[in-house]
Amino acid sequence: MKNRFLAFASLILLYAINTGCKEDTIIKANVTPSSDFIISNPIGDTLTIYTKTVYDDSIAVRYNNSSYDVIKGLGTLNDPFFGRTNWSIFTQFIPTANTITIESPNTIDSAVLILPYANFSWGDTTSSAPHLESFSVYAVTEDMYKDSTYFTKTSFKYDPTPIGEVVNADIFRVKTDSIKVAGANRAPHLRIKLTNAFMQTLYNAAHTTTDNASFLGQIKGFYIVAKDTNNNTLRTIPYFYLSGTADYQRSAIALYYNNPTTNPKLDPDSVQTIFFNFTANDCAHNNYITHNYNGSQLNNYLLSANQSDDRVFLQNEPGAAIDIRIPYIKYLPKGVINKAQLVITQVDYNGDPRSATATDTFSAPPRIYPVGVDASGGAYTIQDRYPTDNDGPLAFIDGNKNTTILPNGAVITQYYINIPREVQKAILNQVNELHLRINGTVTYPGAYRLMAAGKGSAYRVRLNISYTKIN
16 A cells, blocks of 8 residues: 555655745654755545544533524424434523512513524525424423533423413514514514413512522523424524523513503503523523434435445534545655645535535535544544634634536535644554544534535545655
8 A cells, every 4th residue: 555655656746945844743843854855745536535424413502602692593494305303492591680570550461482583594595485383482390500511412301381382483574574562673583472370480480589590490491492293394494592682682581561551552662571581601501403314315324334435414513424534544654744635525416516506405514624533433623723722723624615616617516624734643643544524513503414425426535635755
């Protein structure tokens, strides 16, 4: 194998005199002799690469960071190729005052759970597509902790009797129409009316407690979920804000009350509101996401016993991920790796390069990202991601969706992932194989999907390498 690489490289040697490497790699620049004769060798697609599709559910979707909006998907999507996916939300709300009191003669009128639309949906977003969805709200009976990290596979116990429901909500209108509430137009949001019994339970808890911890001891949280039945035809998933800076622009429960001697329809200003808000620093939350691949074409690839498949698949986590194994990496020459770039090409249902200009109902991810996989199957951060405390390495790794023009003029979609330091480490450590996993980003969990060329295709996954050999 080693002779194979050297023989190939000898045909395409590019000779250059350099004064030394300017960039530190795994082999540091300061140990590279400045007077040496250096040979740069581009190595094309000569390495054996095994490509598979695996399931990855390791994404953490609950963390405290007030610098970022907290956004969750909600609903059930039926994808003809990737199967059924359900997004549901666990969250908490807290009162805006230590003790809530409604003075007589005012009386509670209603309580409504509010989820503001986050201006993003994934899937078939055309107005002609079916967009009716029913949702239920349940009271969580298990403690949720604001300082704990939760994953998309993390669920919590809840009372199976719903405390609120909305039937056949028009998701298209939820995303586009302002809503008139208490005499004023509000930004688009989903409204789920809560039962009168729970409305009273909520008020009693807020009236008898004096701090958030005591309130959350009684009202532990809420589970919001789409009614996933075989009759669901929804093919778009809306995402909603939990966090926000103003009423009706953040998730909340609005408790409406008024003087019973007034008519709210004639005098909207008579309606008063008490909000129980989501705040990122005080409330636990999670986007619980489940997949059902049974009967889908993707399932055949997840169950495949082949060492390498002709196609590979990816979704934003949790979901399908591209598994890449490069078994002969240690046989590359021990030089300085100047460039090591994975090239992944999107294909259509027939396995042909997919036109980047074609209409894409279930769009491909705008960016994909690599992690290393160790001998025990655990994920680790690749060398090219360091230092992890800034975004510079992310920009270098790239992984963004690009359009490529083929010699015949066709425009296709490809992803380029730069991993020279990880390849350098694998060669120096003489690992038996370089094992990588490619995922979608953590933005909009569960959204997007990619079908890429694998074994046997002219557009299969490639690793293009250029190295510097020091004589």
